[in-house]
Amino acid sequence: MIKASLVIIGDEILSGRTEDRNLVYLSKWLGKLGINLSEVRIVLDHENAIIEAVNDLRKKYDYVFTTGGIGPTHDDITTDSIAKAFGVETRIDDDALETMKEFLAGKELTEPLLKMLHIPEGGELIYSPATKAPGYKIDNVFVMAGIPKIMQGMLEGMYDYLEKGDIVHSKSLEIMIGESFFAEDLTNIQEKYPNVSVGSYPFSRDGVYGATIVLRSTKESELASCEFLVKELIAKL
Amino acid sequence: MIKASLVIIGDEILSGRTEDRNLVYLSKWLGKLGINLSEVRIVLDHENAIIEAVNDLRKKYDYVFTTGGIGPTHDDITTDSIAKAFGVETRIDDDALETMKEFLAGKELTEPLLKMLHIPEGGELIYSPATKAPGYKIDNVFVMAGIPKIMQGMLEGMYDYLEKGDIVHSKSLEIMIGESFFAEDLTNIQEKYPNVSVGSYPFSRDGVYGATIVLRSTKESELASCEFLVKELIAKL
Numbered sequence: 154m155i156k157a158s159l160v161i162i163g164d165e166i167l168s169g170r171t172e173d174r175n176l177v178y179l180s181k182w183l184g185k186l187g188i189n190l191s192e193v194r195i196v197l198d199h200e201n202a203i204i205e206a207v208n209d210l211r212k213k214y215d216y217v218f219t220t221g222g223i224g225p226t227h228d229d230i231t232t233d234s235i236a237k238a239f240g241v242e243t244r245i246d247d248d249a250l251e252t253m254k255e256f257l258a259g260k261e262l263t264e265p266l267l268k269m270l271h272i273p274e275g276g277e278l279i280y281s282p283a284t285k286a287p288g289y290k291i292d293n294v295f296v297m298a299g300i301p302k303i304m305q306g307m308l309e310g311m312y313d314y315l316e317k318g319d320i321v322h323s324k325s326l327e328i329m330i331g332e333s334f335f336a337e338d339l340t341n342i343q344e345k346y347p348n349v350s351v352g353s354y355p356f357s358r359d360g361v362y363g364a365t366i367v368l369r370s371t372k373e374s375e376l377a378s379c380e381f382l383v384k385e386l387i388a389k390l
Numbered sequence: 391m392i393k394a395s396l397v398i399i400g401d402e403i404l405s406g407r408t409e410d411r412n413l414v415y416l417s418k419w420l421g422k423l424g425i426n427l428s429e430v431r432i433v434l435d436h437e438n439a440i441i442e443a444v445n446d447l448r449k450k451y452d453y454v455f456t457t458g459g460i461g462p463t464h465d466d467i468t469t470d471s472i473a474k475a476f477g478v479e480t481r482i483d484d485d486a487l488e489t490m491k492e493f494l495a496g497k498e499l500t501e502p503l504l505k506m507l508h509i510p511e512g513g514e515l516i517y518s519p520a521t522k523a524p525g526y527k528i529d530n531v532f533v534m535a536g537i538p539k540i541m542q543g544m545l546e547g548m549y550d551y552l553e554k555g556d557i558v559h560s561k562s563l564e565i566m567i568g569e570s571f572f573a574e575d576l577t578n579i580q581e582k583y584p585n586v587s588v589g590s591y592p593f594s595r596d597g598v599y600g601a602t603i604v605l606r607s608t609k610e611s612e613l614a615s616c617e618f619l620v621k622e623l624i625a626k627l
Contacts, residue, residue, distance in 0.1 A: 163591075164587070164589055164606075165589060165591045165604065166413075167417060167426075167427050167428065167429070167430065168417055168421070168427070168560075168604075168606070169413065169414040169415075169416075169417035169418045169421070169427070170562075170591075170604065171591060172414060176403075176406065176432075177406040177409060178406075179406075180404060180405055180406035181406045184405070184406070189404075190404050190405070190406070191404065191434060192404070192431070192432065192433055192434070192439065193404065193430075193431070193432035194429070194430070194431050194432075195413075195429065195430035195431075195432075196429055197428060197429070198589075202429065224569050224590070224592055225569050225570040225573040226569050226573045226576055226577070226590040226601075227573070227576065227577040227580050227588075228580075228588070228589050228590060263570060263574075264573075264574060265569065265570035265571075265573035265574060266570045268573075269570075283594075299592075300592055300593060300594060302594060303594075323405075325407075332461050332462050332463050332502065333462040333500060333502035333503045333506075334502075336462040336463045336464070336501075336502035336505075337500075337501060337502060339463055339464065340463070340464040343464050343465075350401070351464075351465070352401055352402060352435075352465050353461070353463040353465060354400075354402050354407075354408060355461055355536075355537055356537065357520075357537060357539060357540075364463075367402065367405075367407065369401075369405070
């Protein structure tokens, strides 16, 4: 199984001011490639926090994605932190510089713009269709912008770098009764199908408790047999 | 500064099937007490993942909150994992058992219901107004349900256990121009006010780039002076 992790970088996410929308998008996008998002860390715009998260996760998982903190302002410190995590310097990327100069067509290349063209040594440029400031890949770490539209564009440029795994198929079934009434039966079903992950996700809707049973597996025939048993259980209750 | 962290436990969050809504609520609730949410980890319903996250974070931060995985089904493994993180056993809490028996009024106390009454040794019960299954506190770790309404109820029961800090005040100002046009001026303002955190959060709206400048500080007068300078900057551009 190919496993990925995500580091969401930004004070504004932790303060609750901005709701992250990249996790769901990235997870579904990776899922279609058979890559499982297995851990997420959300950290402040602090150098040590970024370095620690990236260095922990790049050892533990096949891939690490990061979002946020690669813009032109003083609080954008992701690239410097990633460089320190790898023990390298940053440098202006020649291709990125050329692309930006073409785009500016004679207008001034200011310091803030120049800042966004720096990437860590050893990094490979990832084209950003939405802007002229790039994302990049260094070893197994993929660095992206935080604005969802820009992040989504950069992600497409990362496709060719990623190994593809077995696709996980899933089925969801709703059951309108509290979990404690079917927990034991569901345990039995899980035990019968070790290759299917059987999850129960409770909710309350208009004061009534229910749960969504989610079945996930790379093996379609086992998934179908398991689904049959869950449907029987729901019919019984 | 009092710092907290959050461990969100659940495969369904990482798969992108369910969007977490507890982070924003918790962060704002803690903010009113002067407690800063400083790191979040989202982990799978896997014992080792939960143990590692909880043990890392309870050393690093004043408080750790967890959401998810304390229901009655086989995939609810948070309590067993927390007990292992602390090296203790779980036991049925007497008060929780009494409350549940009263609630059931003679109806059968099934195994799944009993499961939810277990808490790790040394833990203190946190009453759950929305259900008869409790949350709990063990050392500096606060364990809550994942369903937002239930989590919010449990959180109120944790209020008395928390030390209160200096409230962080904030101001938000929008600027409808790309960040690279004001990055240098904003750096100067940040340098003038080291006690104010000056953040710039870019967005694109109908194809136009802009940013929200967020000023945060425990010192209200410095915040007001800093805000004045940012307003001047916006007027200039």
